[in-house]
Amino acid sequence: MLASFFKKSKPINFLIVGLFMAIYFIVANFLDQNTAYSWQFLTKKIGYLITYILLMVVLNFIVKRNTISKKNTYTILLFGFLTTLCLPVLQANELFIAAFFVLLALRRVISLRSGLEIKKKIFDASLWVVVASLFYPLSILFLILPFVGIFYYAIQDFKNLFIPLVAVFCVYFLVTTGYFLVLDTPFYLSQYFVFPSLNLEVYQEADVFIPLIIIGLFTILSLFFFLKELQLTIRKRKPMLFLIFLFFIIGLLLVLLSPQKTGSELIFPFIGVSVIGTIFLEHKGGKILKEITLGILGLAVLIIPFVLW
Template identity: 70%
Template sequence: MLASFFKKSKPINFLIVGVFMTIYFISANFFRLDEAFSWPLIAEKTGYLIIYLLLMFILNFIVKRNGISKKNSFAILLFGLLTMLLLPVLKASEILVSAFFVLLALRKIISLKSGLEIKKKIFDASMWIAVASLFYPLSLFFLILPFVSIFYYATQDFKNFLIPFVALICTYLLVTAGYLLVLDITFPLSQFLVIPDLNIAIYQEAYVLIPLIIITLFTLISLFFFLKEMQNTIRKRKAMLFLILLFFIIGLLIVVLAPQKTGAELLFPMLGISMMGVIFLEEKGLKLIKEIALAILILAVLIIPFMLW
């Protein structure tokens, strides 16, 4: 029943998921404030809410426009459910902004398969990742994606491999110019010298650990069917699916190397899980398994915040 309802892409599906995402975001950010209410604070949180909702729409655009999924609402459903499970993700700030720019980059990277405006897309994707790294330095690891996509779609011109470096230099020059104009200093590259935090105490907290167990189980199921699809699909689609798998792996790497583990860094692999999980929910048959998986996620979203937050 749940899978059938979201099997088609309807405006009501976006509205339902968007309303719940908004309610949970407001609950996490306004009812659990560690500081007094103020208009600047409300404006800031509202901005992050808009970015949070935009992530859902960009993700949906990527999976539909590039044929990763059929015309359904599974991607937005999974993104909403997974992110609503974790309080630190809902309270994320810079990571939300960074994820927004990373998704813009992924959109350009996957569209390279069309063979149109290749150099422009490589430059745009690389610059978006560079901008994302200004908000969360470790997101610079996603720069691996443009290079891999060049290997798949644009090896005919070796100069394409130089474009990401040009984009990095351009971003640095623009940011440095802004720093000089406003602060009269150069942009500090030292912020990219990140020391991984080995303290995983936050992941032992019940409000993170229990959702993480549920998400991990769903990820393993989704990964199985995703790899199966990769093995059986045509070569052109296989390259696209590999880029999504690599996106997910880079997200996991960022979680491991995070300089301060808060749980918010889990947003990066969640974006990959939301795309991979679509393949599982579109699998023919397995109706009961899919319904149980979605029911567990929805029940967890409805129960965990009231019990553990």
């Protein structure tokens, strides 16, 4: 039923997904009895909620504008399911902002395929990644995306390889200047980079571990169809799918290297899984399998919060 309903792209679909995302966000962030409420707290949380919803909108724009998926709303449905299954993701705060800027970077990298304003798009994509890293330093790993985009779409001019470095320098210069003007102190890279940690205790907690089992099985199933599509798709579409796959892999690497694991860093691979899962749901045949898969995810979203939160 879910697969059939979200097979089409209708405004009501966006409203439904956005509404249940907002409800789960409010439950996860505002119904904690130990929370001390203030205007500053409320303002920040409302800003994070808006950014969370914008992530869904931008992600949908990317997959539709570049015909990565067909005219359906599977991507936003999966994004809503995956992010509401894990309580820490709904409390990601600054990571929502980092993920938003990373998505803007992905959009610019994929748009390189048009062959227009190549240098501007490379600079923009790199700039957005570096800005994202100001909110979550490990986001800098996504700087790989512009370089891969250059390899696919703009390798003819080797000077394009230096554009991401220019973007990094520009942001570093602005941040350093800001530190001197506002804080009267230099900006040290040691403040920026933190050594990774392999402490996975948070992933052993029930409210993260159980959803990850469900999401992990769904991801494995989806990857089977996605990699098959990547292998068989037309040459023009292959770079876009590879960039999505690379986004997912970088997201996993970011989770592994995260210095302070809270579970909120899962927002990055979940974005990739939302698109990868869409390719699976669009695959011809297996209608019953799709309905069962979405049904299980839907039931998990309804049951897990009431049992584990």
